Amino acid sequence: MSQPSILIVGGGAFGTSTAYHLSHRGYADVTVLDRFAAPSKDAAATDLNKIVRYDYPNPLYTKLGLEAMRVWKDPNSLFRDLFRPTGWIMSAHEMTRDFLKAAYESGVKEKRKGVKWMSIAETKSKWPEFTGSFDGWTNLWSPEAGWVPSGEALLRFATAAQANGVKYVSGNAGFAKKILYNDEGACIGVLTANGQAHLADIVILCTGANTATLIDAKDEIVARSHCVGIMQLTPDEVEKYKNLPIVDDFEQGTSSKFISPGSQTKH
Incomplete structure (x- = not known):
């Protein structure tokens, strides 16, 4: 059975992580769309620095924080030497x-x-x-x-994903403007700012605060900023x-x- 083609909209932390891990799980046809080349200027993770911690009241966040801390500190990980x-x-x-x-x-x-x-x-x-x-x-x-210098970490992540076969499309060709559906109402891809239709078997939105520009999500998503x-x-x-x-x-x-x-x- 052939594997599905996968289109990931958004090249921030979630999109890049998804692409990286899918490629390492054997998915050979993975494409990331973003308005900017990695590390995307739109991504919250593209920053001088981000705090790495596990001090969360939420037990799930604490668990994830502890798992992340082990990776940041691992001298053999992709992110070695980045944690301060x-x-x-x-x-x-x-x-x-x-x-x-x-x-x-x-x-x-x-x-x-x-x-x-x-x-x-x-x-x-x-x-x-x-x-x-x-x-x-x-x-x-x-x-x-x-x-950690999070912009550098995101660039390492994206570079590793591309080295493992993930395709990145940026500029107007990667700037998603509209989700495309078939006659049955199933999502089949996105239309980008240059008029190109990017089609795939599976479409994953990792668009953060921009999600509401593509789908009606006002009841589920509230964009906040600092x-x-x-x-x-x-x-x-x-x-x-x-x-x-x-x-x-x-x-x-x-x-x-x-x-x-x-x-x-x-x-």
């Missing part, structure tokens, strides 16, 4: 203390060592670079968390702050990921 184990301070005030409590309890249940509440005095003692008063902050310390600013540190600032952990204030919109010396820092 900086640790992570999660901070809350009135509205998000319950979230932190659930994250703490999840860490304790999984017997993760070092996850603990950290007072402001202890925080400033461990990292004297912090000079603010931190009024009203409740801090949870997660020592095993860290960050404002992000990037600061270039001076060499002196890099030296001063290079040993700081990730700091994430869930209520005041403060998140800092300090990247290696000489590069950028995201806030």
Whole structure:
């Protein structure tokens, strides 16, 4: 029995992962469509950095986070040497203390060592670079968390998928504008911005916030976003702050990921 042709719309983390794993499971006719070449500029994963952690109140997310952490740390994995184990301070005030409590309890249940509440005095003692008063902050310390250069990780993933036979189509030829159906109402492919019809036995949408432009999903999907600013540190600032952990204030919109010396820092 011949294998089906598979069309994946969207070359972000979900689309690229799907393509990579399908190709390694023996599917030989896999195509990824995206408006941009890998790593796609539309993808949320195409970023300077993303936090890698397992501190989730949701047990499923915790399980997935632990599985992912093992891959990031594996010296033989596709993503070797990308994980930066900086640790992570999660901070809350009135509205998000319950979230932190659930994250703490999840860490304790999984017997993760070092996850603990950290007072402001202890925080400033461990990292004297912090000079603010931190009024009203409740801090949870997660020592095993860290960050990865996620855009580079996505590029490695896509490159490996292509090396295993996955076809990537970008530009207007990869910009899906309309889903195509047959007379029975079954999806048979997509129409792209250049007028080309891409047909396949199986069509998989991995389109994130753009999903609602292709199907009526307003009752199932809500697109959300965050404002992000990037600061270039001076060499002196890099030296001063290079040993700081990730700091994430869930209520005041403060998140800092300090990247290696000489590069950028995201806030």
